[in-house]
Amino acid sequence: MTVTDDHRTSAAAGRPPRRLGIALLAASLTAAVLAAITPWPRGFQGAPTGDPELMAELEDALGSRHWQHVAAARVDGDEVTFAGTGAHEHTEFEIGSITKTFTAALFAEAIDRGEVKADTRLGEVWPDLDGKVAEVTLESIAMQRSGLPSQEPTPSFRDGVMSVLSNYIHTDPYRGDAGDIVASLNDVEVGEPEPEYSNYGFAVLGQALAEAAGQDYTDLVRERITEPLGMEETFVPDSAEGLSHGYTASGLPAAPWTLGGSAPAGAIRSTTHDMSLWLRAVSDGTAPGAEAAGPRADFEDDRIGWAWFTTTHDGSTITWHNGGTGGFRSLLGFDRQTGKGIIVLNDSANSVDAAATLIMAATGADSGTTTETETASETGTASGNESSAKGERS
Known part of the structure; x- marks a missing residue:
C-alpha cells in the first residue's frame, strides 16, 4: 500500500x-x-391581563404546554374575578360542548312552554320516522343514554372521507346542515339505551326543539337565553368569520368550527364575561331552563342531569361541562352550595380540565376531580370526547 x-x-x-x-x-x-x-410547548404566550393571583393559580393548574390565548373567570357569589394571557374577559372563543348546556336549557324551557314533554318521542316530532329511532325520547338524549351513535352517520362516502381528512388538516369535520341531521335519522342504527356520550344525539335534540318551536336553533338560543340574560357576546355562528383560527395542541393553526346542523352539540362562541353570567344564573336557578343542571341519573362515575355532569369528591360537589373543538378547549364548573365556580376558555387543543381544582381549592376541599375530555379527534370533532371535538365529554 x-x-x-x-x-x-x-x-x-x-x-x-x-x-x-x-x-x-x-x-x-x-x-x-x-x-x-410544529412549535414546542412554550408556556403561556402574550401579555397577562386581569388578576395576577388567579393567573398564577391557573398556570400552576394547567402546567407547561403550548398555550396561545387563555381567559379565565373565578366566580364567588356575586363577585367575579377575571384573568388571562393574551386575552381578556371580552375575548371570543369557541366553547365547544358547553353548548350542550344551552341546548339542555332550551329543552327545559320547551317543556315549561308546553312545546314538548320529557318523554316526547322523535316519532312525535317527525311523524315520518318509524322503527326503533321513532321511539327514542328527548329526555333519553338529554341524559346521554338514547342509544344514538356518538357521531352523525356520514351522508356519503365523499363526506366520510372529508370528515376523516379534516382531522389531519385541522378543519371543521361537520358538513351536514339541519336537514341532513333529520334525514340521517331514517338510516341510523339505535343501540341499547345506556350511558354513552353522543354529539349526534344533542344535534338531534337541538333540531327537534327547533322543529317543535317552529324556529331555528340559532334564534332559540338568542331569544330564550342570551337576550334575557344580557349575554351580548354569546351566539351561534353561521360562518367562520370573527375567529381567524385556534391552535392544535402543538401550536399548528386549526380552522374555526361552525358545525352546521350539529351546532346544538358544540358551536356556540362566547367570552368569559358572558360565561360568568351563565354560570351564576344556572347556579342560583335564575337562568332559563336552569333545572337542566340538576342530577337525575348515574353516568359512569358521575351523575348527569340534562347535559350537565355532577362530580362529588371529598365533600365537594361540582356541576360542570367541558368542551373542545379542533383548536379550542373550555371548562365551566361550579359548586352550587357555595356559589363558587371557574370558567376557562383557551384557543388551543390542550385540555383545561385541571382548572377544576381551583373550584375545590376555593371551597377548601382537596381535589382529585378530573373531567373527561370532549373530543374524538382533538372535541377533534366536536363530539367525541372532545381529542377530536367529536368526543370530548366536552
Missing part, C-alpha cells in the same frame, strides 16, 4: 461514508422543518 493509499484510508476513517453523510443531512433538514411547523 502506498503512502497515498494510507492517507486516503486514514482520511476515510475520520469522516462518515458518503451515504451516511447524506442520510444525516436529510435527517437534520427534516428535523428543522418539523421544528419550524
